[in-house]
Amino acid sequence: MDPCDTPRRPGRPRGLDSICREKLLAAALPAFARHGFDGVSLRAIARAAGFDASMVSHHFGSKADLWYAVVEQLALEFQADLEDSALGVAGPQPVWQRLAAVVDHMVDRLAARPAVVMLVSREINDPSPRLDFLVEHLLRPAYLHYAPLWREGMEAGVFHQTDPAVFHLSFFGAVAMALSAQEVIGRITGQPMDADRLKQEIRRAMLGDAAPD
Incomplete structure (x- = not known):
């Protein structure tokens, strides 16, 4: 399991949260560019980043916040x-x-x-x-x-x-x-x-x- 799929708990390194966030941002840019804001789902972005869609909400909240x-x-x-x-x-x-x-x-x-x-x-x-x-x-x-x-x-x-x-x-x-x-x-x-x-x-x-x- 990708460690990014696990919400942050006490004792979890903060640097890992930063890595997970960067992976989501890297996946979101080409997704928004190719398909537009309305044409792509959080699930698709999370899948492109390699982990569960719940992590998008965990790190950014909404699709608009991610954009x-x-x-x-x-x-x-x-x-x-x-x-x-x-x-x-x-x-x-x-x-x-x-x-x-x-x-x-x-x-x-x-x-x-x-x-x-x-x-x-x-x-x-x-x-x-x-x-x-x-x-x-x-x-x-x-x-x-x-x-x-x-x-x-x-x-x-x-x-x-x-x-x-x-x-x-x-x-x-x-x-x-x-x-x-x-x-x-x-x-x-x-x-x-x-x-x-x-x-x-x-x-x-x-x-x-x-x-x-």
């Missing part, structure tokens, strides 16, 4: 990721060089977490308290982090002048679509599109003549 916990975990990971990319946004390098580094970083991160892209895509088409939570914890912080760099790129003539929020969401949407359609791009062109070439083409599409080779 919010997933986004809170993503927000923590995203904040750490923003700190890693902070130098590229405000460093001493020329703006085109910082833009290229940020574009590459975004492509790498979105490619590594397709479930996050799917989750966001689902929720933005379904106005609800969940969308409000997603905006406040993920979408707005990302915009506020990158908007100064987008404005700097516009002032330098790398991008056309436009509303930074529109630019930001258009960029994320375009990158997400290109990544999800990588195989289709190869079929359309008749040439394989590997990850490195796709990143290079996205960089060129974003930065034009300012894109480094």
Whole structure:
């Protein structure tokens, strides 16, 4: 029996509760991303994590609470990721060089977490308290982090002048679509599109003549 299937008792290591919670969060993210909030059950999420459905209630309470916990975990990971990319946004390098580094970083991160892209895509088409939570914890912080760099790129003539929020969401949407359609791009062109070439083409599409080779 998985120790996560046993509710916490006196003397049970607290670290085990943390491990069980992480397993549920790891199973819940792709489940919510693929099937949507209404399309997946707590039983299915628990089964994917490898233990009984009662453990979801034990650790999170309800399906809504589990969904919010997933986004809170993503927000923590995203904040750490923003700190890693902070130098590229405000460093001493020329703006085109910082833009290229940020574009590459975004492509790498979105490619590594397709479930996050799917989750966001689902929720933005379904106005609800969940969308409000997603905006406040993920979408707005990302915009506020990158908007100064987008404005700097516009002032330098790398991008056309436009509303930074529109630019930001258009960029994320375009990158997400290109990544999800990588195989289709190869079929359309008749040439394989590997990850490195796709990143290079996205960089060129974003930065034009300012894109480094």
